[in-house]
Amino acid sequence: MRKILFASYNGADFSTIEPLFKLLRAEGVVLMMLRGIHPPGQDRLKGIKSFDFEAVKCRPLNGETVIDSLKSDFKQYLFSKFKRELILEYVNSWRRIERRTEEIILEGAPDLVVLSPGWVESAFISEVCQRLRANYCYLLPSYYEFKTIEFYDIRQVPYLVAGEAGRERLIKKGVFAENIRVTGNPVFDDLFRFRERNLSKRNSVFRQFNKSGSEGREKRILFTAQNIAGDETLFQLLGRYLKARKNVRLFVRPHPASNPNLWKSRIRSCSSVEIASSKRPLNQDILKADILVTESSACILNAFVLGIPALSFKSDFFPKDAIFTKKEDVLTAENYAEIQEALDRVLFDEKFREAWTSSHRDCYKRYLSFGDGSSAARVTDVLIELSKKKPALTDLERMGAVNNNRGGQDG
Amino acid sequence: MRAAMRQTKTRKIVILSDNPESNLRFKNLENVFIVPLKPYLLWELREAGFLNVRDLREWQVDIIADYDDYYLGHEASIRAMVEERSDLSWDHLKQGILDLMMPVQYIKNILKEIIEKENPSGFELRILDPGTELIFKEALRDFA
Numbered sequence: 001m002r003k004i005l006f007a008s009y010n011g012a013d014f015s016t017i018e019p020l021f022k023l024l025r026a027e028g029v030v031l032m033m034l035r036g037i038h039p040p041g042q043d044r045l046k047g048i049k050s051f052d053f054e055a056v057k058c059r060p061l062n063g064e065t066v067i068d069s070l071k072s073d074f075k076q077y078l079f080s081k082f083k084r085e086l087i088l089e090y091v092n093s094w095r096r097i098e099r100r101t102e103e104i105i106l107e108g109a110p111d112l113v114v115l116s117p118g119w120v121e122s123a124f125i126s127e128v129c130q131r132l133r134a135n136y137c138y139l140l141p142s143y144y145e146f147k148t149i150e151f152y153d154i155r156q157v158p159y160l161v162a163g164e165a166g167r168e169r170l171i172k173k174g175v176f177a178e179n180i181r182v183t184g185n186p187v188f189d190d191l192f193r194f195r196e197r198n199l200s201k202r203n204s205v206f207r208q209f210n211k212s213g214s215e216g217r218e219k220r221i222l223f224t225a226q227n228i229a230g231d232e233t234l235f236q237l238l239g240r241y242l243k244a245r246k247n248v249r250l251f252v253r254p255h256p257a258s259n260p261n262l263w264k265s266r267i268r269s270c271s272s273v274e275i276a277s278s279k280r281p282l283n284q285d286i287l288k289a290d291i292l293v294t295e296s297s298a299c300i301l302n303a304f305v306l307g308i309p310a311l312s313f314k315s316d317f318f319p320k321d322a323i324f325t326k327k328e329d330v331l332t333a334e335n336y337a338e339i340q341e342a343l344d345r346v347l348f349d350e351k352f353r354e355a356w357t358s359s360h361r362d363c364y365k366r367y368l369s370f371g372d373g374s375s376a377a378r379v380t381d382v383l384i385e386l387s388k389k390k391p392a393l394t395d396l397e398r399m400g401a402v403n404n405n406r407g408g409q410d411g
Numbered sequence: 412m413r414a415a416m417r418q419t420k421t422r423k424i425v426i427l428s429d430n431p432e433s434n435l436r437f438k439n440l441e442n443v444f445i446v447p448l449k450p451y452l453l454w455e456l457r458e459a460g461f462l463n464v465r466d467l468r469e470w471q472v473d474i475i476a477d478y479d480d481y482y483l484g485h486e487a488s489i490r491a492m493v494e495e496r497s498d499l500s501w502d503h504l505k506q507g508i509l510d511l512m513m514p515v516q517y518i519k520n521i522l523k524e525i526i527e528k529e530n531p532s533g534f535e536l537r538i539l540d541p542g543t544e545l546i547f548k549e550a551l552r553d554f555a
Contacts, residue, residue: 172483229540315451317449318481319517336451
């Protein structure tokens with residue numbers, strides 16, 4: 001009986017692994033879960049042996065030693081970004097993660113540890129796996145392969161990704177090509193199923209509307225906020241657009257981590273603005289919209305699959321990792337004039353809209369290799385295969401092996 | 412354009428600003444140019460008749476296609492700086508610092524170009540966003 005331990009699937013990342021549980025159980029795999037920050041509720045972990053980090057106690061490290069090792073000018077900058085207590089807390093919680101992972105791997109003896117690479121705790125867990133010779137791999141949560149910069153560490157172990165674009169980005173980041181498996185991601189399976197069920201219905205409703213005169217139909221803009229400083233700027237610019245155009249409604253979908261009351265107070269005086277609850281499925285909101293407007297949001301990918309034009313706004317000059325799209329796939333704007341031009345074309349120029357929609361019908365294929373609903377099965381097969389393998393060499397051993405081989409050749 | 416500019420006795424000063432209100436008194440001063448720190452402000456100020464507004468990207472040395480280029484272009488120099496400045500043994504904290512310093516390094520390169528090409532007598536920060544202010548203050552430290 002094989003055992004697989006999942007770790008670091010925090011918050012929304014959990015939805016990448018949840019559809020796998022049933023399939024893995026059917027193959028007789030025992031499932032274990034290391035609960036991290038923002039873990040899922042117990043109801044979603046039924047039948048899974050779960051562990052958390054809090055159970056372990058370790059003597060707090062003297063964080064001052066770490067902090068004192070920083071030079072003073074650099075320290076000033078660091079502390080202006082992060083509070084001293086937060087740094088100490090981080091340092092100590094990382095140690096707790098290492099200790100706890102060690103305990104779980106020694107006691108639970110998993111055949112494979114599956115990690116989400118975007119969280120710093122994964123870097124620590126991967127070190128423990130290397131030290132204890134435990135097999136591990138990275139199964140990328142949806143979207144993460146499009147923002148690989150947040151990876152704390154690149155290790156030469158298997159990576160499971162949703163599409164070729166992610167594969168290319170990982171190779172650019174230093175992962176060996178032979179370590180990457182393009183499997184698709186179960187989260188996108190859901191998206192494609194949603195598309196199958198709803199897209200034709202939506203198009204026929206919209207066609208009906210357009211036949212009876214598109215001018216009369218209310219145009220809908222969906223703005224997905226990112227919980228960043230740029231949100232307010234973009235909201236103000238969209239507000240200016242609403243004042244300039246009739247029959248346009250703006251739906252603001254706050255970021256799940258933001259305070260919804262903040263948005264309620266922002267929209268109080270705006271009659272053409274509504275809040276779209278972030279508890280509702282995102283795809284439903286996208287499908288109801290004529291255009292998605294956002295700043296560097298990964299939900300652009302959902303819009304691609306659902307055939308909704310997307311406008312990407314850039315509020316500052318810093319290149320962002322989350323803008324993963326090719327320029328030709330999205331409309332872009334960085335000021336009011338460009339926002340106005342893009343919205344006018346999509347909302348009021350039927351010819352432009354039709355041409356855009358038809359020429360971008362398949363643009364999601366650049367980013368996602370599969371839309372056949374079988375990603376969960378493919379991921380399951382790969383995980384079972386990996387769990388049967390012998391633990392890989394550690395990076396140090398690998399380097400040693402390379403050096404020894406070189407030595408042998410030289411000799 | 413020159414006729415519209417107001418004369419000042421001071422040498423050239425660069426105002427780095429994300430604050431539309433504070434820019435008013437610098438409007439069209441000949442020896443002052445305003446560099447908005449948000450792209451939308453660049454357009455707003457030009458629309459409002461500011462002739463002494465310049466685009467930060469005028470001084471961007473490298474063409475950056477995407478974030479990966481930006482990251483890979485700066486990674487080595489920042490890593491070297493982090494290594495040089497501290498004897499941290501915490502690799503992951505170093506990685507965090509690396510991410511944190513990326514925009515600082517990007518701005519530092521731009522400021523260096525401004526200094527070389529424009530020879531300003533100084534920079535003034537008029538920044539509302541605390542995060543942006545930190546980045547620019549840190550970037551300016553080397554030029555103080």
